Amino acid sequence: MNRSFAESTARERVTHLLDADTFHEILGPAERVVSPHLALLGVPSAFDDGVVIGSGLLDGQAILVAAQEGEFMGGGVGEVHGAKLVGLFKRALAAKPAAVIVLAESGGVRLHEANAGLIAVSEVMRALLDVRAQGIPVIMLIGGANGCFGGMGLIARCADHVVMSDIGRLAMSGPEVIESSNGVEEFDSRDRALVWRTTGGKHRYLTDDCDVLVEDDVAQFRAAAMGLLGQSLPLSLASMEAEHALLASRLSRYGDCRDALDIWQRAGVADPLRVPDMEARQMPALKALNPKELA
Amino acid sequence: MEKLHFEFPGQYAPGHFTPVLVGVVGSGNLEVMLEPHGGSTCTIDVTTSAGGFGPIWEAVVHDFQARHRLAGIAVSINDMGATPAVVSLRLDQAAAALPLGSQSNSGAPT
């Protein structure tokens, strides 16, 4: 039976993502390395500060893994949470695993921890790039109901690969933030179909911000991650310039579009209105019809 | 935030085991961690954001222990306003995750 990635807790996702009984947790809940800030604000802590980290095997290969718990503080990155992620990346430099896999579900910086959270996010970014510079692939799996936003969205796009389900969302600003800053005419955050058209896995996949699109199924995330092991992408000046060229081209081609529907239409997708109701598994074929246009 | 501590005598000691964690600290939810500890009692430590419900916690954990009679176990809880129904459910889920010998009737208060 299909095990929903979105409905599973971070721990359950890790358990079922890796090879059976191979996960060893680092700084587990019994060690009680908790937030030094939350209790002062009268907010309950979590024993693992909302992120599970450790080592294990994926398809027999050694990997390091981190999974954010979206239900705790919206998956927000606080001081300890961030330090656990940084520590994991630093361990990767020594252990040289086949990949570092991050199951990202987060609203970004944990606002309760303010600057400590902001600093943590930037340290995670730096640590991630150090790992990539060593040729160790970093893979993001995004499929939680809370999405991957804010500083964590930025971190996700620093990785080698992004795997999303169509329930997953990836962006910087959250929908409510856009609406309150720019008004409901600009972006109606209660129009959930619009929110998912704009930031959801399908759109990200069609516009190449996500490499693999899967269904809401832990087994499919596992298969996708397995397929990306050992596939490090160069982190070079040339690759940065290529990315800039891609973004400039995207801006010139689609900069005046108001809605993802307009982008898909302009890219030559036959029936853009039907795209949201299509299944994830139908997307590769759709993308193949318009390979260059959508990128 | 309120901290509560309870201690009960027990019978079934699972001995040494890897700590067990169930649940998540989300709104209306809680996490329950079970760890082995020396001694013959079951201790329960609760940290909760919903203050003033001490007597209800006491009744809930009392009934939990009546069902499972655990010994040599420390139960630690981080709670964010879960109802007694959810608390009892998580406690029973945690007990069910212990190594064999501590399962008993996962029933309601008598």
Added chain:
Amino acid sequence: MRNWNSVADNRGARLARAASLVSGKVVQAEAATALLGAVLESGDRVCIEGNNQKQADFLARCLTQLDPAQIHDLHMVQSVLALPEHLDLFESGIASRLDFSFSGPQSARLAKMVSAGQIEIGAIHTYLELFSRYFVDLTPRVSLVCAQAADAQGNLYTGANTEDTPAIVEATAFKGGIVIAQVNEMLPTLPRVDIPGDWVNFVIPAPQPHFIEPLFTRDPAQISEIQVLMAMMAIKGIYAEYGVQRLNHGIGFDTAAIELLLPTYAESLGLKGKICRHWALNPHPALIPAIEAGWVESVYSFGSELGMEDYVNARSDVFFTGADGSLRSNRALCQAAGHYACDMFIGSTLQIDLNGHSSTATLGRIAGFGGAPNMGADARGRRHATPAWLKAGAQARQGRTGVSAMPRGQKLVVQIVETFREHMQPAFVDKLDAWQLADQAHMAIPPVMIYGDDVTHILTEEGIANLLLCRSDEEREQAIRGVAGYTPVGLARDRRMVENLRDRGVIQRAEDIGVDKRDATRSLLAARNMRDLVRASGGLYDPPKRFRNW
């Protein structure tokens, strides 16, 4: 000599005044307010379609634009106070008296205006009760209704959301009244005729389609494990136990969980065909998997549900549809069906007291009753027998003497509720807030939704209390305490009595009926989110935007 046709003559005069402003039946929107001013007279009894779901919102706005110096002290009779405009009328003095059934979103403002003396409430009714009075002592003089479409002759197509319109129009048209309908569009030919043109005096194409609220959609993603557990107990401990074939579900996540457990949990118990074949129910999206799996033979509806139109049209074996293919609903008839032709009602509530009286009344709000009391009441006028009805009746009468010894059936009326609601508010109380509300709002009696002597079972996460088997007030009280969990009411139980009641089967815990709590997980639901429902419907169900997350 008395004039025995004074009402008809008066109608003629009103229509003559209208004729000086408009010609023919079809009236332009710009002339609507003037038309109302011409046909209304101060003190009139006016019905406006504030239904549970659809609203004659354009006509409501026009009504508020009248000059209270010309038209005042109207007596409003309507099912639901849904729109701000419904209460604005009372602020300006255009209306002063009100008879209604439910006030949902306006309940707090209503309470304020009543205590400020701006509204005189005649009575709060159930829907069927109010419709019934339209034919006795609350007949509307002018009715303002809404329909999907009209033709030039004034025939109306009310379509899937027919709701209250037939009852309202029949009472008005045949007692010298005037019927005015706002419609979404004019068509040369209607898909079907729901209201004949002879019954309608004026038709007004409105600038916007009338408002319809999706009240009966519940996102499966919000169903909790506790609700799954209670649903399992309901199915095994009550539906299976009594063989409930014909039923109504009060809307809520608890009952949505039951609907979603039919193709999975109930299937595993071998119950298909033995329960849940006939429903008095709106087209709940949560029922789609059960329908697809072949559980459901028929569904008759009070109204429709946004997004379900194409699905219903494609399942005419199950739903009541016209020759045009679309749903025909009727609140009055469905209420009667729920009252007389169903063997069980199950729904949730806010408070239950030690006698089993159940109330949704909260302080500072006058919310009313809607339709629940019609379904959630024994149907004493019923005579036909079914196994479920006979079994419940026999349990209630076992060992009784005197007038209660006569063999008789009884409807199962189940209240399903978690012991604590949001913010740790207990659902079980010593005294209902309804008493205090009655004082505050000067009501003759406390507003009780379902009376304790109609309630047959109370189901919580702690178990099922079977009140049919209780033989004294004390037993009843302890049976209720025995499922009231850790609420103050529950903690004050007499443990010995509760144990005794459990031994006798008056109280049943999950394990007593063979339900293992560890099985109560969301993976038991046939659909776990809105998208699963869409898939289950083969893409026919089209949820409103607010429910999409893909």
